Amino acid sequence: MRRMVLALLALMAWLAPATAEARETGFLDRTVTVAGVRHAYQVYVPRSYRPGEKLPIILALHGAGERGGDGLLQTDVGLGHAIRKHVERWPAIVVFPQVPKDRLWQNSKDIALAALAAAEREFRTDRDRVYVAGLSMGGNGTWALAYDDPDRFAAIVVVCGFVKPITLRPYQPLVPASEPDPYAAMARRIARLPVWIIHGGADTVVPVEDSRQMAAALKAAGAAVHYKELPGVDHNSWDPGFDDPKLPAWLFAQRRGSTAASGK
Numbered sequence: 001m002r003r004m005v006l007a008l009l010a011l012m013a014w015l016a017p018a019t020a021e022a023r024e025t026g027f028l029d030r031t032v033t034v035a036g037v038r039h040a041y042q043v044y045v046p047r048s049y050r051p052g053e054k055l056p057i058i059l060a061l062h063g064a065g066e067r068g069g070d071g072l073l074q075t076d077v078g079l080g081h082a083i084r085k086h087v088e089r090w091p092a093i094v095v096f097p098q099v100p101k102d103r104l105w106q107n108s109k110d111i112a113l114a115a116l117a118a119a120e121r122e123f124r125t126d127r128d129r130v131y132v133a134g135l136s137m138g139g140n141g142t143w144a145l146a147y148d149d150p151d152r153f154a155a156i157v158v159v160c161g162f163v164k165p166i167t168l169r170p171y172q173p174l175v176p177a178s179e180p181d182p183y184a185a186m187a188r189r190i191a192r193l194p195v196w197i198i199h200g201g202a203d204t205v206v207p208v209e210d211s212r213q214m215a216a217a218l219k220a221a222g223a224a225v226h227y228k229e230l231p232g233v234d235h236n237s238w239d240p241g242f243d244d245p246k247l248p249a250w251l252f253a254q255r256r257g258s259t260a261a262s263g264k
Contacts, residue, residue: 025049027075032097032114040071041115044083044094045123056092056129056154056252059116059145061138063238064168067101074098078135078159082242089248095119105134105141106172109148112141128256133157135238136206137168143214144174146190155194155254157247159238160203162210187217194224194254198241200233226250 025045031038049055062074074080074096083090097115099108119125130153134142139161146156163182165171179185195218199211208229215227228244230237241247 029071030118032118034110034114039098039111040069041095041097042071042075043119046087046091048091052124054124054126056131057119057125058092058094058131058133059112060094060096061105061112061132061134061141062098063136063138067099069100071098078238079133079242089245093119093123093125104137104168106144109141109145129154129252131155131251134161135159136161136235143186146193147174147186150190150193153193154256155251157196157251159198159241160200160206160235162206163214164210166206183213183217186214187221187223191221191223196226196247196250198228198230198237200235200237201229201231202233203235203237205235
């Protein structure tokens with residue numbers, strides 16, 4: 001009997017690390033290799049997560065100020081900060097890739113998508129509730145990903161983003177140069193995709209007019225778009241934007257091919 005008990009304890013001790021790893025939660029360090037280069041990123045896993053549970057998944061794209069290679073800085077701004085304040089509002093797997101210092105999301109989409117794919121393999125997620133949320137340069141990247149593959153996502157969130165080029169370089173047009181109106185071209189392409197746009201009315205970095213025109217083009221195309229302009233707010237519209245409890249409630253109601261989308 002004693003031998004059986006010892007054997008059982010040894011087996012439990014051997015299985016314990018695997019079980020603990022399977023239930024690891026919080027902001028987790030991860031890496032992904034793209035074109036032979038290793039990139040650090042983070043994945044947020046809710047404390048309530050259980051292996052086998054199908055959670056929605058969000059790809060979070062940071063702004064220009066969070067570029068680098070530490071794999072950490074991008075979680076301190078925007079959605080990462082909102083999650084730490086109100087974990088109960090964000091019951092989702094959230095992927096935080098990071099762009100190298102000399103690049104934009106436009107030429108780093110492969111890094112973002114590789115990190116997203118890795119998280120989808122590691123965790124059981126709901127393939128009909130895959131979202132992208134980006135701020136500033138990440139908002140531009142969100143538009144780019146949506147234009148490339150609008151059927152991949154259930155909804156997108158763009159915070160102080162831009163379609164037309166600003167001072168960041170090297171900038172690539174999001175739509176073909178032959179298109180006379182980039183906003184209309186973008187809207188036609190993603191008209192079936194629910195969109196939530198936030199922008200500060202006093203933004204001195206990314207002109208609010210860009211989001212106004214994009215929202216108007218989406219409405220003209222019949223898209224489900226929610227546009228929220230924050231009067232008197234400069235470039236940091238991500239803190240009040242992601243702090244709005246209506247945002248996650250709306251986001252998680254969106255499913256691919258669902259009629260739940262609403263611009264209200």
